[in-house]
Amino acid sequence: xxxxxxxxxxxxxxxxxxxxxxxxxxxxxxxxxxxxxxxxxxxxxxxxxxxxxxxxxxxxxxxxxxxxxxxxxxxxxxxxxxxxxxxxxxxxxxxxxxxxxxxxxxxxxxxxxxxxxxxxxxxxxxxxxxxxxxxxxxxxxxxxxxxxxxxxxxxxxxxxxxxxxxxxxxxxxxxxxxxxxxxxxxxxxxxxxxxxxxxxxxxxxxxxxxxxxxxxxxxxxxxxxxxxxxxxxxxxxxxxxxxxxxxxxxxxxxxxxxxxxxxxxxxxxxxxxxxxxxxxxxxxxxxxxxxxxxxxxxxxxxxxxxxxxxxxxxxxxxxxxxxxxxxxxxxxxxxxxxxxxxxxxxxxxxxxxxxxxxxxxxxxxxxx
Amino acid sequence: xxxxxxxxxxxxxxxxxxxxxxxxxxxxxxxxxxxxxxxxxxxxxxxxxxxxxxxxxxxxxxxxxxxxxxxxxxxxxxxxxxxxxxxxxxxxxxxxxxxxxxxxxxxxxxxxxxxxxxxxxxxxxxxxxxxxxxxxxxxxxxxxxxxxxxxxxxxxxxxxxxxxxxxxxxxxxxxxxxxxxxxxxxxxxxxxxxxxxxxxxxxxxxxxxxxxxxxxxxxxxxxxxxxxxxxxxxxxxxxxxxxxxxxxxxxxxxxxxxxxxxxxxxxxxxxxxxxxxxxxxxxxxxxxxxxxxxxxxxxxxxxxxxxxxxxxxxxxxxxxxxxxxxxxxxxxxxxxxxxxxxxxxxxxxxxxxxxxxxxxxxxxxxxx
Numbered sequence: 001x002x003x004x005x006x007x008x009x010x011x012x013x014x015x016x017x018x019x020x021x022x023x024x025x026x027x028x029x030x031x032x033x034x035x036x037x038x039x040x041x042x043x044x045x046x047x048x049x050x051x052x053x054x055x056x057x058x059x060x061x062x063x064x065x066x067x068x069x070x071x072x073x074x075x076x077x078x079x080x081x082x083x084x085x086x087x088x089x090x091x092x093x094x095x096x097x098x099x100x101x102x103x104x105x106x107x108x109x110x111x112x113x114x115x116x117x118x119x120x121x122x123x124x125x126x127x128x129x130x131x132x133x134x135x136x137x138x139x140x141x142x143x144x145x146x147x148x149x150x151x152x153x154x155x156x157x158x159x160x161x162x163x164x165x166x167x168x169x170x171x172x173x174x175x176x177x178x179x180x181x182x183x184x185x186x187x188x189x190x191x192x193x194x195x196x197x198x199x200x201x202x203x204x205x206x207x208x209x210x211x212x213x214x215x216x217x218x219x220x221x222x223x224x225x226x227x228x229x230x231x232x233x234x235x236x237x238x239x240x241x242x243x244x245x246x247x248x249x250x251x252x253x254x255x256x257x258x259x260x261x262x263x264x265x266x267x268x269x270x271x272x273x274x275x276x277x278x279x280x281x282x283x284x285x286x287x288x289x290x291x292x293x294x295x296x297x298x299x300x301x302x303x304x305x306x307x308x309x310x311x312x313x314x315x316x317x318x319x320x321x322x323x324x325x326x327x328x329x330x331x332x333x334x335x336x337x338x339x340x341x342x343x344x345x346x347x348x349x350x351x352x353x354x355x356x357x358x359x360x361x362x363x364x365x366x367x368x
Numbered sequence: 369x370x371x372x373x374x375x376x377x378x379x380x381x382x383x384x385x386x387x388x389x390x391x392x393x394x395x396x397x398x399x400x401x402x403x404x405x406x407x408x409x410x411x412x413x414x415x416x417x418x419x420x421x422x423x424x425x426x427x428x429x430x431x432x433x434x435x436x437x438x439x440x441x442x443x444x445x446x447x448x449x450x451x452x453x454x455x456x457x458x459x460x461x462x463x464x465x466x467x468x469x470x471x472x473x474x475x476x477x478x479x480x481x482x483x484x485x486x487x488x489x490x491x492x493x494x495x496x497x498x499x500x501x502x503x504x505x506x507x508x509x510x511x512x513x514x515x516x517x518x519x520x521x522x523x524x525x526x527x528x529x530x531x532x533x534x535x536x537x538x539x540x541x542x543x544x545x546x547x548x549x550x551x552x553x554x555x556x557x558x559x560x561x562x563x564x565x566x567x568x569x570x571x572x573x574x575x576x577x578x579x580x581x582x583x584x585x586x587x588x589x590x591x592x593x594x595x596x597x598x599x600x601x602x603x604x605x606x607x608x609x610x611x612x613x614x615x616x617x618x619x620x621x622x623x624x625x626x627x628x629x630x631x632x633x634x635x636x637x638x639x640x641x642x643x644x645x646x647x648x649x650x651x652x653x654x655x656x657x658x659x660x661x662x663x664x665x666x667x668x669x670x671x672x673x674x675x676x677x678x679x680x681x682x683x684x685x686x687x688x689x690x691x692x693x694x695x696x697x698x699x700x701x702x703x704x705x706x707x708x709x710x711x712x713x714x715x716x717x718x719x720x721x722x723x724x725x726x727x728x729x730x731x732x733x734x735x736x
Contacts, residue, residue: 001369002443002733016466016736050678072679075370092679093639095650095695098384117642118694148680149640149648180677271461272517274485280517282463285659286707287735291676308659309548310418310706311440311460311735312516326486327463338678339654345733365370365713367655367679368384 002345004358012353017269018283020344024351026263034244035064041231046070048242051338053363055083070240074099075366081110090114100128113137115176117151122163129169137173138164144198146181153201161214174218177202183225195229203235248337250292265331270324279324281313289339298331370713372726380721385637386651388712392719394631401627402612403432409599414438416610419706421731423451438608442467443734449478458482468496481505483544485519490531497537505541506532512566514549521569529582542586545570551593563597571603616705618660633699638692647692649681657707666699
């Protein structure tokens with residue numbers, strides 16, 4: 001485990017780098033804004049912990065009205081449950097006897113549910129559920145446009161739901177209908193069209209399930225890019241946004257700009273500046289995800305983070321005579337927040353450039 | 369920390385996924401081949417631990433004649449020293465008083481050296497070295513073509529070396545002259561040209577230093593893509609290859625094919641297969657670096673790992689009627705080995721598809 005890069009009371013300039021820094025004012029503003037939105041739209045918020053991986057941030061969301069958390073992995077669910085989160089949905093298929101047994105065991109500690117899109121997967125879940133006293137809740141995941149996981153909407157989903165409902169060890173929990181591909185469509189019209197189609201497919205599946213005597217307690221989906229569309233459509237009752245707590249360069253490219261503020265930064269130090277117009281910082285792609293592009297340098301439009309190697313970031317500096325000095329510190333805005341968080345063991349929470357708290361990225365690396 | 373995904377004695381089919389798997393036969397073959405090469409070429413091997421991050425693998429290299437290890441970060445040096453490695457070079461600049469103080473402290477436990485390319489950096493190192501009884505060894509890094517870190521060869525390097533040599537707390541250790549950009553040039557002629565130029569710049573700098581009364585105990589550089597060129601050039605005396613222990617898709621694209629075998633895999637499970645021609649595995653880019661491209665599926669040329677999201681990998685399967693089943697397991701060949709290793713807390717060493725050992729990626733995440 002990494003050593004904590006800071007202690008409360010330090011100034012931001014004293015934090016060891018690279019470090020994962022949260023601007024607490026911006027974070028709280030984001031938490032408040034989403035809570036207010038969901039309240040106004042009368043939709044439940046089940047925030048996605050794949051972004052923050054922290055029972056601490058989950059508690060801040062719960063205090064503002066979130067009904068629970070989503071995760072992608074059993075390991076993440078365990079860390080949240082051990083940290084006091086009492087209602088967790090694995091918004092994903094869980095395959096393999098070890099994982100399902102762990103999840104079944106966890107269901108004695110917190111309320112947990114999971115998704116399925118395959119008959120054999122449901123049979124495996126059922127086999128594991130026999131050994132717990134309570135019944136396991138299973139949602140059917142439907143493919144609403146991303147073409148990744150999920151059974152086709154309509155009849156194929158109903159067949160799986162009926163299989164779940166027939167089991168004396170399982171409870172049919174509803175539909176998982178997330179359109180990941182729509183989150184980063186840049187124009188509002190594109191997102192509205194994609195989510196409109198997804199919502200209609202979901203609505204019809206809910207209707208067919210209802211006719212088959214299977215009401216859907218949960219109809220969940222939506223992310224930071226589209227949640228307002230799902231929230232107002234009347235089909236979804238749970239919003240699963242995660243990135244809104246932190247934001248990133250990728251989301252900042254969506255139009256129009258969102259009300260959420262950038263609260264997550266990677267603090268880096270200039271380690272080499274041997275040539276005019278070039279500098280190198282101590283954070284490359286081992287310390288920051290670049291799958292959605294390079295980071296921006298906060299407040300410094302004259303500097304381009306032009307390429308990342310494992311442990312180095314190469315910066316190009318505009319303007320004649322403009323140089324950075326070795327030891328200078330920069331706040332980088334990550335291209336993609338979720339996998340960047342997963343590179344660190346510690347959050348450093350700052351307010352007015354002073355360290356207010358240090359707390360763990362508790363579910364870091366929980367991929368299993 | 370992740371839970372160990374396997375226990376010794378298990379079959380490969382029982383390993384929880386995603387998991388980082390080493391084929392021990394292939395690894396040993398690679399270790400032997402590099403040791404034999406360096407012995408024949410009369411060049412020292414200082415293997416790069418930024419790849420394996422493990423004192424265990426470092427020991428296997430030492431037992432075959434390696435004189436020590438390279439690392440990129442102070443945190444990596446600490447973990448190696450604590451694991452018994454007694455000669456460590458940080459092949460990188462170290463900036464900031466906390467890090468230099470930790471390195472100075474470490475020098476009382478193991479032999480450590482570091483690099484510098486900046487006068488102020490050297491002054492910081494000197495200030496920290498005052499507090500240790502022994503002197504710290506500092507190499508001057510020169511830019512031999514990558515344009516990242518490193519002072520210009522020739523006179524600017526001599527100025528820094530003289531500054532180091534003048535200090536009563538520092539020892540001038542030689543030159544760090546790594547051409548990162550040459551490692552993945554695809555054609556041998558390209559690599560020979562680039563390394564030929566780098567070697568000539570290095571040779572001249574060594575000569576100028578010698579005239580200034582500063583011999584170079586270490587002239588280090590080279591990687592898995594070019595080490596044979598540096599080894600035979602008569603300028604470099606230490607080879608810093610790291611990736612040869614594992615190999616990856618990126619290195620497999622170099623011509624001609626290398627003698628090193630693929631020994632590193634990420635084991636993944638099919639979690640969804642709801643549509644013909646498509647399947648989804650439980651390992652995306654949180655579990656595997658994609659900065660150098662997507663992974664290959666070992667032994668399955670009919671399957672393309674076409675895209676990675678955070679926790680999902682989407683596969684396209686060639687051929688009508690070809691399907692994968694939920695629960696099937698695949699060995700993925702990572703696009704880039706070093707940052708993939710950094711995603712895991714445990715290596716699972718297998719031989720003939722049986723788990724022989726499980727040991728930690730001890731310096732995982734040590735970015736500071």
